[in-house]
Amino acid sequence: MDTSAPLLGEPLPIELMNTLWGDRGGVHDALDGSAGAEAWLRAVLPRIEPMTASDLDALPKEDLDHLARRLLGLRDALRRLAAEATGDLRPAAAAPIRELEAAVAVVNEAARAVPRWSALTWTPGEAAGRLTHADGRAADATVSAIAEEAIDLFCGDDRLRLRACPAPGCVLYFRKDHPRREWCSAACGNRARAARHYRRHRHPVS
Known part of the structure; x- marks a missing residue:
């Protein structure tokens, strides 16, 4: 099962924010249920430490449900923080967490949930590497x-x-990594230009 969320190559927290996405049919939630959370995790798994595909395969349903709830809560908190950082007033993009302090508390609780540490690896004749270990689930x-x-x-x-x-109907966030970048994707750019063209050229109704 593939995730329905758009994956734009953004930093992982932004990818998580963008599991809430919109199109002409409205706003959709790619984390709607444990299956959606698992599909998104499998799509971004190469970018997540210390979880592996084997870890995800071995998760009992209870733990997968727990993970889905944790991801959803963190997603909503991150969207509230992103709205604060960007001055985002899009009604459809609004997170259910209204207070900034509540969103900060969710992120901090998630960050401290499990101790993690790095371990150095070094095989003679090869470059040094890093492994990430974690306690807990x-x-x-x-x-x-x-x-x-x-x-x-x-x-x-x-x-x-x-x-x-x-762009019209979009609820995504992105990192402006080029001075001329205005939208999250080329598709949104095309939609925004088409909407501007329509507004300029439509005839008033008599």
Whole structure:
């Protein structure tokens, strides 16, 4: 099962924010249920430490349900923080978490849920490497890793590059990684240009 969420190559916390997405049919939630959460995790698994495909395969249903709830809560908190950082006023994009302090508390709770640490690996004749280890359940470690990356995002220069896509009907966020980038994707850019063209050329109704 593939995730329905658009994957735009953004930092992982932004990819998580964008599991809430919109099209002409309205706003959709790619984390709607455990199956949706699992599909999204499998799509981004190469970017998540310390969870592996074997860890995900071995999760009992109870843990997968727990992970889905944790991801959903973190997603909603991150969208509230993104709205604060970007001045986002799009009604359809609004997170169910209204208070900034509540969103911060969710991210901090997720980040501290599981201790994680790095271990150096070095085989003679090869480059040094890093392995990430974590205590506790793999599900909690996964959410903790995304929350840590989110804290880096909001505390670093990327916060100043975070944008809410202004295309009609879009509820996604993106990192402005080029001075001329205005939308989350080429499709949104085309939609926005088409809408502008229509507004300029439509005839008033008599």
